[in-house]
Amino acid sequence: MELDLTRPNNGRMLDYWLGGNHNFEIDRQMARQIEKLFPFVVTTSRESRALVGRCVEFFHAQNLGTLVDFGSSLPTCQNTHEVAHALDPNIRVVYSDIDPITVAYAQDLLRGNVNVLYLHADATNPQDVLENPLTKQLIGDEHRVGIVFLNLPHVLSDEAVRASWRALYDWAAPGSYLALSFSGEAWDTEPDLIATARSYRSANLPFYPRTPAQVLELVGGWRVTQDGFKPNASWGQSNPPPQERMLGYSAMFYK
Numbered sequence: 001m002e003l004d005l006t007r008p009n010n011g012r013m014l015d016y017w018l019g020g021n022h023n024f025e026i027d028r029q030m031a032r033q034i035e036k037l038f039p040f041v042v043t044t045s046r047e048s049r050a051l052v053g054r055c056v057e058f059f060h061a062q063n064l065g066t067l068v069d070f071g072s073s074l075p076t077c078q079n080t081h082e083v084a085h086a087l088d089p090n091i092r093v094v095y096s097d098i099d100p101i102t103v104a105y106a107q108d109l110l111r112g113n114v115n116v117l118y119l120h121a122d123a124t125n126p127q128d129v130l131e132n133p134l135t136k137q138l139i140g141d142e143h144r145v146g147i148v149f150l151n152l153p154h155v156l157s158d159e160a161v162r163a164s165w166r167a168l169y170d171w172a173a174p175g176s177y178l179a180l181s182f183s184g185e186a187w188d189t190e191p192d193l194i195a196t197a198r199s200y201r202s203a204n205l206p207f208y209p210r211t212p213a214q215v216l217e218l219v220g221g222w223r224v225t226q227d228g229f230k231p232n233a234s235w236g237q238s239n240p241p242p243q244e245r246m247l248g249y250s251a252m253f254y255k
């Protein structure tokens, strides 16, 4: 793959924040600038990646052998297939992302991995992943799946997530699970977070914090598991770390 090293890439910047080695100087420079503007970015990225891992462990405990991951970023730094394959190398993983550079780089990294697919797709049209011939080739008729939809809903409008989660519900077989995470209402009530949210929006970055009640209204037929909504750093932890404040929270849903 030809790499354009004159422009930073989101996936490689996230890899840098996660402590990975799939990033270049141009990515690190931009990542450091972003950190100055949005100091939460390193903590929230790391909490989210650890959450991905705990969700994959949960899926494995439910005996799910097929995982579908939206807004995946690079398949590095303990992303879904790495955690899954440490548990069972036969687990099949379908990754997807809207960013074509991230997708091309990811496909290069995954070359030769027969149980992993990486598609270029918009998570607001999950059918593009679910109905893709390569997905069908990898997972066959298996629709009982674990769905990873983490660190992504906050950039999608209500209309977009409602339609996406509905399409996933209609496609998924009973016994499927959907892992979601959100930016919480602290972003609408705490002065420094309000200022940060304002700067996201003035930089034309979409940003949609939501309350659990709003999420429950948007998620359609999916039902929340008895653990309910938890801060990202606490979900799936038997000894959750002390929480400073709830920047983001998560929940597991089932059909």
Ligand SMILES: C[S@@+](CC[C@H](N)C(=O)[O-])C[C@H]1O[C@@H](n2cnc3c(N)ncnc32)[C@H](O)[C@@H]1O
Binding pocket: 010, 011, 014, 045, 048, 049, 052, 070, 071, 072, 073, 074, 096, 097, 098, 099, 102, 121, 122, 123, 124, 149, 150, 151, 152, 155
């Ligand atoms: C912060 S990363 C999350 C990575 C991983 N899921 C995690 O939690 O660590 C968000 C990713 O979502 C992708 N993304 C943003 N909008 C998207 C959309 N509409 N459809 C698919 N991917 C999208 C971005 O390109 C980015 O790679």
